[in-house]
Amino acid sequence: MSVLFTPIRLRELEMRNRIWVSPMCEYSCEQQDGLANEWHLVHLGSRAVGGAGLVMTEAAAVTPEGRISPWDLGIWSDAHADALLPSTRFIEAQGAAPAIQLAHAGRKASTNRPWAGGKPVGAPEGGWEPWGPSALPYAPGYPEPHAYSTAEVRGVIDAFAAAAARSARAGFKAVEIHAAHGYLIHQFLSPFSNQRTDEFGGDYDGRTRLAIEVARAVRESFPREFPVLVRISASEYVEGGWDLDDSVELACRLKGVGVDLIDCSSGGNLPHQQLRVYPGYQVPFARSIKERAGITTGAVGLITAAEQAEAIVAGGEADVVLMGRELLRDPYWPLHAARELRAEVEWPKQYLRAKLS
Ligand SMILES: Cc1cc2nc3c(=O)[nH]c(=O)nc-3n(C[C@H](O)[C@H](O)[C@H](O)COP(=O)(O)O)c2cc1C
Structure with missing residues (x-):
């Protein structure tokens, strides 16, 4: 009996299995517009047809300057929410969340x-000046970010909250806050990237304040019956940096403000991180956080x-x-995996003649 293919319920949302599409x-998008288009519908839609329990979009920027690239998805206006409606409708019609x-x-x-190389792009090529907790660039060759004022940090929290409300209107049944991979919230968590002296910096309470306040605001703006998830980097793999113990404590605090699941990733904030990658290399983080928090x-x-x-799910290492x-x-990996694990799953009716029994 496969555990991977048993449903999981978070709040009022039931997912048909425990195979979820990671955000990618x-x-x-058309350069600068941040609007979902046919690519997003077909890309996300195929993975719903393929049997995943939950299909997550890529990182959707809550403000225009928060995009990784000029071609990223946005959720900073109602037009962005409207453009995502065909995708959410289709994903749900296939039985995925x-x-x-x-x-x-x-x-x-x-x-x-x-x-195209992934390097920073300046204003002449459609880029913009980035913002961060402190005026510390990510790595050589990256621009020095503007440091947000305290009032502007509050504006970022409001932008996450507004994006969560818009996401509900766009038909999403779960939101994940991206606090990993060296992006803004992770930058605030780490003593290496956050050297602020206001209430959003300094000690552990200060550096985690943005993560907690964003989670609290998103939780309040998203329908109570649907879950809020947070992706964290459980370690940044540098002596003296953010580590697993910090993550366990953060998970406890996030749980306290109503977060339902911690998505356990790692790294991405410091270019000199000492990272060893092997199959399932982040599973021990998921296990520790599950057990300890x-x-x-x-x-x-x-x-x-x-x-x-x-084995990961059946062994209780992660949910x-x-x-x-x-x-x-x-x-179609989930459909193939079901066959391998001898789990009975529904195939799309249109494809039934291809299902091997
Ligand atoms: C093309 C690509 C884009 C990604 N974009 C995101 C993203 O938007 N947000 C995020 O949290 N992780 C992103 N990731 C990381 C993945 O979600 C995932 O954590 C990582 O690829 C490790 O899982 P895997 O070995 O199954 O690919 C991306 C990865 C890839 C390959």
């Missing part, structure tokens, strides 16, 4: 598409095989797995 930037990742890139904003967790990172995903690149290679 597609860099496929539509989710959106709410994001702000901070000092790592305004970069090129990966296939007593909160539902998601595991992500080099999870590619059915037996591997099954769900999020999968990225393997689901790019094969949008």
Whole structure:
């Protein structure tokens, strides 16, 4: 009996299984507009057809300057929400839960598409000056960000809250706050990127204040019956930096403001991070946070095989797995995994003649 294919319920939302599509930037909006288009509908829609339990959009920027690239999805206006409606309707019609990742890139904003080199882009090429907690660039070659004033940080919190309300109107049944990978909220968490002296910097309470306040504001703006998730980098892999103990404490505090699941990723804030990557390398973070903070967790990172995903969930290491690149290679991975694990799942009726029994 497969556990991977058992439903999971968060608040009033039931997902048909524990295979979730990890958020992945597609860099496929028209340059600057941030509006979902046919690419997003087909890309997200295929993964819903392919049997995933939850399908999450890429990082959707809550403000224009919070985009990683000029081609990123946005959720900073009602027009952005409207453009996402066909995707949420389609995902839901296939039996998957539509989710959106709410994001702000901070000092790592305004970069090129990966296939064009991924380097920072300046104003002449359609870029903009990035903002961050402190005037500290991410790495050599990156611009020095403007440091947000205290009032402007409050504006960022409001932007996340407004984006969450818009996401509900766009038909999303879950939102994920992106607090990982060295983007704005992670930049505030880390003592290396946050050297502020106001209430959003300094000690642990100060550096975690933005994450907590964003979570609280998003929770208040998103319908009570639907879950709020937070993706964190459980470690930044640098001595003296953000680590697992910090993450466990943060998870406890996020749980206290009504967050339902911690999506456990790692790294991305410091270019000199000492990261060793191997299959399932972030699963131990999901396990520790689940055990020590007593909160539902998601595991992500080099999870590619059915037996591997099954073992993570059945072994209680995480409650769900999020999968990225393997689901790019094969949008029908969940249907194939069900066959391998001998789980009975519904196929799209249109494809029934191709289902091997
Ligand atoms: C093309 C691509 C785009 C990504 N964009 C995002 C993103 O928007 N937000 C995010 O949190 N992670 C992003 N990631 C990271 C993935 O969600 C995932 O955590 C990572 O790829 C590890 O999982 P995997 O080994 O299953 O691919 C991206 C990864 C890829 C490959």
